[in-house]
Amino acid sequence: xxxxxxxxVANDDGIDAPGLRALVKRLSLDHDVYxxxxxxxxxxxxxxxxxWRLNNEAQRREVPGAxxxxxxxxxxxxxxxxxxxxxxxxxxxxxxxxxNKGENLNADVLYxxxxxxxxxxxxxxxxxxxxxxxxxTSDDFAPTADIAVKLLPKYMQDEKRSSYVCSINxxxxxYEKIKGIRVTQFDHFKSYTNKSIDMIHQDGRxxxxxxxxxxTYPQAPLEDGDRNVVEQGYVSxxxxxxxxxxxDILHDLYLWNDFSL
Numbered sequence: 669x670x671x672x673x674x675x676x677v678a679n680d681d682g683i684d685a686p687g688l689r690a691l692v693k694r695l696s697l698d699h700d701v702y703x704x705x706x707x708x709x710x711x712x713x714x715x716x717x718x719x720w721r722l723n724n725e726a727q728r729r730e731v732p733g734a735x736x737x738x739x740x741x742x743x744x745x746x747x748x749x750x751x752x753x754x755x756x757x758x759x760x761x762x763x764x765x766x767x768n769k770g771e772n773l774n775a776d777v778l779y780x781x782x783x784x785x786x787x788x789x790x791x792x793x794x795x796x797x798x799x800x801x802x803x804x805t806s807d808d809f810a811p812t813a814d815i816a817v818k819l820l821p822k823y824m825q826d827e828k829r830s831s832y833v834c835s836i837n838x839x840x841x842x843y844e845k846i847k848g849i850r851v852t853q854f855d856h857f858k859s860y861t862n863k864s865i866d867m868i869h870q871d872g873r874x875x876x877x878x879x880x881x882x883x884t885y886p887q888a889p890l891e892d893g894d895r896n897v898v899e900q901g902y903v904s905x906x907x908x909x910x911x912x913x914x915x916d917i918l919h920d921l922y923l924w925n926d927f928s929l
Contacts, residue, residue, distance in 0.1 A: 673699045673761040673824070676751045676789070679768065680710045680744040680781025683729055683737065687767035687801065690809035694817055695764070696733030702760065703729075703737035704751035706744060713743045715784035719750065726750065744785035752792050762824060763789030764816065766799030767809050771837055773802075773894045775857040777908060786833045787910055795829040798908075802898050803840030811843040815903055819849070832907040839898045850902040855893025858883035 675695055679688045683705040695701045707727070718724060724742040731737040738755060740747050744765065752760055765785040777783045782798050789796035797820070801812045815838055823834045839846065867875040889896035894904040 674759055675699050675701050676748065676756065676760045676763045677701055677703045678705050678744055678747045678751065678763065678765050678785040680706065680713060680785065681769055682706050682709045683731065683739045685769065686807055687769050687809045689731065690813045691764065691767045691799065691816065692731055692733045694813035698817065701734050702751065702756050703731045703734045704740060704747040704755060706747060707739040707741050710743055710781050712779045713781035713784060714779055715745050715787055716743045717745045717749065718742055719746050744781040745788035748785045748788040752789065752794060760794055763794050763796040764799060765796065767812050768800040770800065770804045771802040771898070772798060772800040772835060773837055773898065773904070774854040777835065783833065783835060783908065790830070790833050791910060793830065795824065797823060797834045797836060799836045800838070801840055802837050806840045812838040814843065819905065832909050835906045835908050837894060837898055837904040839901055841901060845901060846903060847901045849905055850897040852892055852894040852897050852904045852906050853890065854906065855890050855895040856885060856887040859886050
């Protein structure tokens with residue numbers, strides 16, 4: 669039997685989101701689960717934090733399966749910070765953020781509050797996973813929750829687990845049709861075409877409204893890219909680090925050190 673873990677669950681869809689509820693329900697069968705999540709949707713908040721400048725309100729909530737749960741008027745990363753630094757200080761073994769409704773592939777991770785929450789856990793020294801269902805319409809989170817539970821021991825057995833977020837993206841197909849697991853890199857970035865509409869009010873204010881068209885992919889997918897793997901019916905597992913330096917460029921830029929201003 670695997671070791672019972674103390675798990676902090678967070679997300680960016682809010683504490684009432686069905687993805688979070690499904691994840692907590694499944695994890696609680698084998699582990700002790702604690703929840704600290706936003707009191708409403710905070711999608712696309714990335715790694716934004718407000719805990720250093722705002723007095724964020726928190727309320728106890730009931731989440732079936734959770735030992736304790738708090739809803740916070742803050743960002744996803746705020747919630748992980750409070751959970752690890754205040755509510756359950758030094759008591760959490762792993763952070764799991766999700767289950768997100770919608771994919772978090774390639775460029776999505778730069779916007780994702782789901783990944784941002786997991787990254788906050790990693791920066792605070794706790795191994796962290798981000799789990800996403802690759803559909804904005806499906807409400808069947810059970811297969812994704814089962815996969816997260818199956819992959820959790822693999823991640824926790826990795827000696828390098830505290831150096832990367834384990835980002836899991838699950839295709840929105842029946843469990844029995846999932847072909848397996850593939851470790852992936854980021855595929856080519858999406859191309860977003862946005863139409864911006866300016867609406868001028870009589871008092872001089874301008875309301876900026878952005879109408880977004882579906883994204884396109886200008887380049888062919890990589891064979892081991894996250895998007896391609898999910899489209900082929902596999903679960904994508906991508907290790908995401910917090911070091912955003914492009915090390916292959918770094919050496920070339922050392923020549924800039926000799927530049928005279």
